[in-house]
Structures are given as C-alpha cells and as structure tokens.
Amino acid sequence: MPTKREQVGKMGNSKFSRRFIIRPTEHLYDLQYASANANPQAAAWPSMNIQMYRKSIQKRPGYTQDRSMVSGDTIQDCIVYTKYNNKSYSLILTDANLIRREPDAVSGGTWSYLTETYTGGTTGQATTTADPTVEFTDTSLIAVGGVAAEDKFVLDLVAVTAALGGSIATTTFTDTTHGSGNFRVGQLLTGTGVTAGTYITELGTGTGANNGGTYTVNLSQTVTSQTITGTGPDHMVDMEPATGSEWTNIASVTDADTLELSANYGGTATTDDYKIRKVYTTPSGERWTWAMVNDKFCFTNGDTAVQYWDGTGYASALNSVNASKARYCLNYANRLCLADLYFSEDGGVTSIRHPWTLRCSAEGKPETYLADGDTTSADYDFLGTDDVITGLGQVGDKIVVYKYNTLIFGNRTGNATAPLEFPTEHRGMGCIAPYSIIPVSGTNVFLGSDNFYSLNGDIPEQFGDKIKDKFFDVVSETDRKRMWGKLLPGQRKILWITNTNSGEGQLAWVYDYGNKEWATWKFYQDITGLGEIA
Numbered sequence: 124m125p126t127k128r129e130q131v132g133k134m135g136n137s138k139f140s141r142r143f144i145i146r147p148t149e150h151l152y153d154l155q156y157a158s159a160n161a162n163p164q165a166a167a168w169p170s171m172n173i174q175m176y177r178k179s180i181q182k183r184p185g186y187t188q189d190r191s192m193v194s195g196d197t198i199q200d201c202i203v204y205t206k207y208n209n210k211s212y213s214l215i216l217t218d219a220n221l222i223r224r225e226p227d228a229v230s231g232g233t234w235s236y237l238t239e240t241y242t243g244g245t246t247g248q249a250t251t252t253a254d255p256t257v258e259f260t261d262t263s264l265i266a267v268g269g270v271a272a273e274d275k276f277v278l279d280l281v282a283v284t285a286a287l288g289g290s291i292a293t294t295t296f297t298d299t300t301h302g303s304g305n306f307r308v309g310q311l312l313t314g315t316g317v318t319a320g321t322y323i324t325e326l327g328t329g330t331g332a333n334n335g336g337t338y339t340v341n342l343s344q345t346v347t348s349q350t351i352t353g354t355g356p357d358h359m360v361d362m363e364p365a366t367g368s369e370w371t372n373i374a375s376v377t378d379a380d381t382l383e384l385s386a387n388y389g390g391t392a393t394t395d396d397y398k399i400r401k402v403y404t405t406p407s408g409e410r411w412t413w414a415m416v417n418d419k420f421c422f423t424n425g426d427t428a429v430q431y432w433d434g435t436g437y438a439s440a441l442n443s444v445n446a447s448k449a450r451y452c453l454n455y456a457n458r459l460c461l462a463d464l465y466f467s468e469d470g471g472v473t474s475i476r477h478p479w480t481l482r483c484s485a486e487g488k489p490e491t492y493l494a495d496g497d498t499t500s501a502d503y504d505f506l507g508t509d510d511v512i513t514g515l516g517q518v519g520d521k522i523v524v525y526k527y528n529t530l531i532f533g534n535r536t537g538n539a540t541a542p543l544e545f546p547t548e549h550r551g552m553g554c555i556a557p558y559s560i561i562p563v564s565g566t567n568v569f570l571g572s573d574n575f576y577s578l579n580g581d582i583p584e585q586f587g588d589k590i591k592d593k594f595f596d597v598v599s600e601t602d603r604k605r606m607w608g609k610l611l612p613g614q615r616k617i618l619w620i621t622n623t624n625s626g627e628g629q630l631a632w633v634y635d636y637g638n639k640e641w642a643t644w645k646f647y648q649d650i651t652g653l654g655e656i657a
Contacts, residue, residue, distance in 0.1 A: 171643050174616075174635065183633075183644045184614065189656070190224060190234050192217065193363075193370075199410050200609075201654025204420045206434055213656040214432075216413070216422060218405040221430070221438050222363075224656055234363050239430065240437040241270060241399040249278060249397040255374065255384035259397075275370040275400040276384060278393075289351035291317065296338045298329055299348060305331030306338060310353035316346045323353070370400065403427055408605045410558050414454040416489040421459055425450040429461065431489065445494040446482075447474060451557065453515035455522045456535050456542065458500075459489035462512045462524070466494065478511035480504050481524060483543065498540050505531060508550060514557045516567040518578045523567060525554040532581045547581050558607035561617050563636060568617060570606060575634070586634075590641040594632060597625035609653035620650055 172183045192198060192215075200216040201224075213224035214237070221237040250258045257276065288300030291312075298306065306329060312321045321342045329336025372385040405411065405424045413422040421441060423429040428440035428447050440446075441459075449464035461482045465474040481503040485491040493500040505512065510527035517523065522543065524531040530553055533545035552571060554560060559570040568577045568586070573595075575587030587594070598606070598621050608619040615637035622629050631644040 171630075171645050174633070174642055175638060175640050183642070186646075192222075192234075196220060198652040199405070200413070200652050201656055202413060202420075203655050203657045204415065204432075204434075205657075207418050210434070211657040212434065214420065215654075216411045216652070219402050220400075221403075221422065221432060226657075236363060236400055237432055237438050238403065239401045239439050241401075242396075242437075249276075250394040251278070251384075251388040255371075255387055256377075257382050257384060257388070257397075259380040259382075270373065270376055270382070270399050272373055272375050273402050274373045275402060276373050276382070276388075277370045277398050277400075278388070278395040286351045286353075288348050289314070289346075290348045291321075291340060291344055291346040291351075293343045293345075294340050295327065296323065296340050296351070298336045298338070298351075299334065301332050301334050301336070302350070304353075306336070306353050307331060312340065312351055312353055314346065314349055314351040316344075316349070317351060318342045318344045373399070403430075409450065410607055412451050412453075412558075414452045414459060416454045416459045416484070417457065417487045419489055421452060421489055423449045423452050423461070425463070429459075441490045442492065442495070445492040446484075446490070448476070449482075451512065451515050453517065453522070455483070455515075455517055457486050458542070459484040460515060460522065462515055477504075479506050481512070481515075486542070499542065501542055503533075503543065503545065505529075505545075507548070510553065513554045514560045514569070516560050516562060516569075516578075518566050518580065521581065523578065525557075525560060525569065527555055528553040528572070530554075530578075530581070530583065549581070549583070552576075552583050556604050556606045558605075559619060561608045561610050563610050563612075563617065568634075568636075570603065570619070586639070587641075590632065597623045597627065599624050611653070611655075613655075618644070618653060620653075 173180050174183050175181075196217045196219055198215055198217050202214045202216070203211055204214050205211045213226070215222040215224055215234070219238075223235050223237050225234055286298040286300065286306075287302045288298075290297050290299065296312065306323060308323050308325060310323050312323065321340050321344070323338045324341050325339045327337030327339060329338045369389050371389050374383045374385040376382045403424065404426050406426050409425050411422050411424045413420065415421070419431045419433050419441075421429060421431045422438075423446075425448055428443040429449055429452065430438045431441050432438040445466060446459075446461060447465040449461035451462040453460045453462075461484075462480065463476065463478045464480065464482060465476050466480075466482075467474045482492060483501050483503070485497045485500045488497075491497045491500060493502050505524060505526065508526060508529045510529055512524060512526055514525040515523065516525065518532075520534060522533045524533065524545070528551060530549040531545050532547040533543050536542060536544050554569045555572050556570040559568075561568050566578045568575065570576075571583070574585040574591050576583045577586055578584070595603075602622045602624075606619055606621045608617055610617050615635060617634045617636060619632045619634075620629065621632065627645065629645070629649045631646070631650065633642045633644055634640075635642070
C-alpha cells in the first residue's frame with residue numbers, strides 16, 4: 124500500500140504497465156537527517172533564494188529602489204505609523220536619523236528629516252562667511268537644546284523670491300517682471316497652475332533678478348503670466364537631500380552666537396533663517412526599538428533620551444531625565460514600558476545603567492513616570508537571576524520580560540498604584556538575541572540558546588529543528604546575539620538576518636509560518652533594515 128504522502132500511478136494502457144511513485148515537492152530545508160528522496164534543489168545546503176508556493180519551487184522575492192539616502196545614513200527599520208485619525212506616515216529609522224518618506228516622488232517629493240531639530244525664526248537668522256564661521260543674530264538660540272559638535276547646520280530659505288509677472292512654456296520659466304530676491308538652481312516654484320514639484324534645473328538668460336530672464340524647469344507645462352514664487356534651494360523640507368552638501372557638520376560651538384563648521388558651508392545662501400539638526404548615535408551592534416502609545420510614535424536605541432514624534436514638527440525627547448537611553452520599549456496596557464535604561468538612584472546626580480529594570484509610564488502618558496511623582500506609574504526590578512533583560516514582548520494579555528536565561532510573564536492587576544504583577548517565571552530558557560523577538564499571530568518568536576522558539580501562552584516551544592544544526596554551525600555566538608528579524612505579514616514570512624562564518628557572508632534565515640517551512644536567502648547587497656511603507 125502507498126504511504127500517506129504517496130500516490131500510485133500507471134503509465135500507458137498496456138498490461139505491462141509499471142507502477143511509479145509521485146511525491147509532491149512540499150518541503151524546503153529539513154537538515155535534521157539526510158533524506159535519500161530529498162529534492163536536491165530544495166533540501167540540500169547551500170541551496171538558496173527559493174521559496175515554496177503551492178508545492179512548487181519558486182524564486183525568492185526581489186526588490187527595487189524607492190529612495191536614496193545620504194551616504195553613510197544606514198537604514199535600520201521602516202514603519203507605518205497610523206494615528207487615531209487614520210492618517211498614516213511611512214517612517215524610516217536610520218542609525219542617525221528619523222526620516223519621513225514623502226509620498227509623491229513623481230512630483231519631486233523624496234524624504235524629509237524628522238530628527239530633533241532646532242529652528243530659527245524670522246528674528247533668528249544666521250550668516251555664513253567665507254570661512255566656516257556662522258554668526259547668529261539672536262544670541263540665545265544657539266544655546267537652547269544643547270547644540271553640539273557633529274550636529275548638522277543648514278540655512279533654511281523661506282519663499283524669498285517672487286516674479287510678479289512670470290510664465291512657463293514647456294520647460295522654460297520666464298521672469299517677465301521681477302519682484303524681489305533671487306532665483307537659483309534647485310528652487311521649488313509655486314503659483315496658480317504650477318505643477319507640484321516644479322523646480323529650476325539650470326539658468327538660461329536669467330541672472331536671478333533680471334526682468335525677462337529665463338530658467339529651465341524639470342516639468343513641462345503651460346502657465347500664463349502671474350505671480351510665481353521660488354523656495355530653496357538650500358533646504359526643501361520634502362526633497363532631501365537637495366544636492367547632498369547643504370547640511371554641514373558643526374565642528375564646535377564657540378559662544379552663544381557663534382559656531383564653527385567643519386568645512387565651508389555647502390549651500391549657496393549666505394544669510395537666512397536656519398535649522399540645526401541633532402544626529403543620533405546608535406551603539407555598535409544595537410538597533411532602534413519602537414512603540415506607539417497614545418497616538419505618539421516612541422523610539423529608543425540605548426544611547427539617547429527616548430524620542431517621540433506625534434505627526435507634526437520634529438521629534439523630541441519624551442522625558443530626558445526619567446526616560447533616558449532605554450534599550451527596549453513596548454506598548455503594554457496603553458503604557459510605554461522601558462527596559463535597560465539610565466537613571467540616578469535615590470535622587471543622585473549621576474545616572475547609571477539599570478539592565479534589570481522595567482519602567483512603566485502612567486496610562487496614556489508615555490512621558491510620565493514614577494520618578495516624576497506619578498503614583499500610577501511603576502518600576503520593577505528583576506534581580507532574582509543575574510542575567511540581564513534582553514527584550515520585551517506581549518503574548519495574549521500578558522507582558523513578557525525576556526532575559527538571557529529566564530522568561531518572566533506579567534499581567535494587569537486593576538490596582539491603580541500597582542498596575543502590573545509578575546507571577547510566572549521560567550528559568551533556564553530565555554532569549555539570547557534581543558532583536559530576534561518578533562510579534563506574530565498573537566504570540567512571539569525568538570532565538571534561544573539552542574533553537575528558535577515560539578510562546579504557547581507562557582510555554583516556550585521549539586520550531587527550528589529543521590535548520591538549527593546548520594544555523595548554530597555557521598553563525599558565531601557574537602553574530603547570534605546581534606541577529607535581527609522582521610515580520611513580512613503579506614508573505615507570511617519572518618526574516619532573521621545574520622552574518623556567517625561559512626564564507627556565505629550575510630544570510631537571511633526565512634521561516635514561512637504559514638507552511639512551517641525554512642529557507643535561506645542571500646541578497647546582492649547586505650540588508651541593514653526591512654519593513655513596510657504606506
């Protein structure tokens with residue numbers, strides 16, 4: 124009799140017909156043991172870049188270029204942030220910045236910085252000189268917010284140019300009757316009937332301010348004589364980076380109204396309003412974690428005060444004293460929960476890291492904590508074992524505190540001044556890779572010391588037997604701890620990215636949780652971040 128997964132067929136109508144076995148291709152890697160009948164394209168290492176779909180072998184998905192970042196700005200994550208009013212933003216976290224992907228590349232939009240930024244108003248202008256010195260008209264602005272070396276400076280031109288009689292025929296803009304200021308290459312043009320995203324690509328007969336001067340624009344159109352305004356080019360908020368050189372590094376702050384740039388200013392303007400953008404630092408081997416609490420996008424990376432952005436303006440610190448340098452964050456019960464963070468003990472001046480502490484904000488107030496005097500907030504110290512916290516998660520209605528060799532489960536109490544309790548703890552089993560923790564289908568999956576695990580309630584269950592021996596053989600202990608992952612719900616897959624010591628370089632370990640199959644993918648370029656866009 125055929126086995127459960129075999130079918131018997133006949134060839135031809137002859138009485139000498141022979142029997143043959145049909146085994147559909149169902150599985151990718153299963154390296155627990157050798158299989159004489161394994162498909163060599165699918166079940167032998169190091170076959171790569173394939174996936175199973177409807178019991179057939181297909182190529183892995185590819186990718187196309189969407190936006191180009193500034194050189195050295197390494198993408199770590201892509202997130203869709205949806206507010207209560209159902210408005211969505213595509214956010215990108217790099218190692219140094221929070222960025223918004225502008226939605227309309229066709230009309231010129233690319234992306235814009237949301238990183239914490241100091242802005243100068245109409246009374247706070249800056250002047251650059253031939254050398255790298257910048258002078259400010261307002262002696263107080265540079266001191267506000269702690270401007271420091273390695274921050275970025277740009278002059279922020281604001282609608283200073285106007286043609287009282289301007290027109291556009293195909294790609295030629297004519298400044299028939301000039302108004303004020305100077306037109307320049309790169310300026311965005313606006314006016315009634317002007318196509319969104321129109322900007323000057325080169326000078327014709329125009330000198331910037333002469334009547335009748337002509338300029339070439341990027342988009343062909345017809346606009347009759349009217350007022351046309353130019354903005355930029357040093358800084359156009361939705362078209363970063365204009366030429367890549369306008370944002371200039373700050374070398375030092377001389378005094379309250381003077382700073383030194385690391386090189387001559389890269390833009391074309393000399394005096395105007397300004398912006399000074401902070402630069403985040405992500406420690407080596409670490410990554411951003413984020414959570415959405417009370418309509419705020421909160422993010423942290425273990426090196427800076429926990430940041431937030433609410434859909435307007437720029438990001439800023441939630442609470443620079445009591446929410447500082449947290450490595451991990453999670454929204455649980457409408458509270459921002461932070462773990463492994465800096466704070467001072469007993470009102471001391473010096474803050475130190477507390478890798479065994481979980482700090483939970485007030486409900487609906489991610490900026491408010493017990494150390495601020497709010498008794499509905501709480502701190503929890505997990506000192507029962509020496510291993511430190513390695514991440515946070517939620518399974519069903521429980522919060523999970525991960526440690527290297529311990530799993531701790533908590534829940535709400537209904538008590539306003541003691542909002543959480545942690546009655547369940549499993550020792551000898553934990554998460555060794557903080558950024559391997561992935562929420563999926565109401566549970567978490569993560570890397571333990573000997574296998575990949577999912578949580579069934581508060582019980583860890585192994586699911587990596589098919590691949591674990593090969594994984595632990597080619598991935599070093601250091602690279603296991605630095606492994607990071609991402610859920611791709613549209614494909615029902617989880618990708619974990621690691622370096623290897625097998626000569627393969629970087630690999631993606633892919634788990635198809637719909638079909639319970641494993642695969643490995645390798646890309647032409649190393650992957651530094653994954654995610655979705657709206």
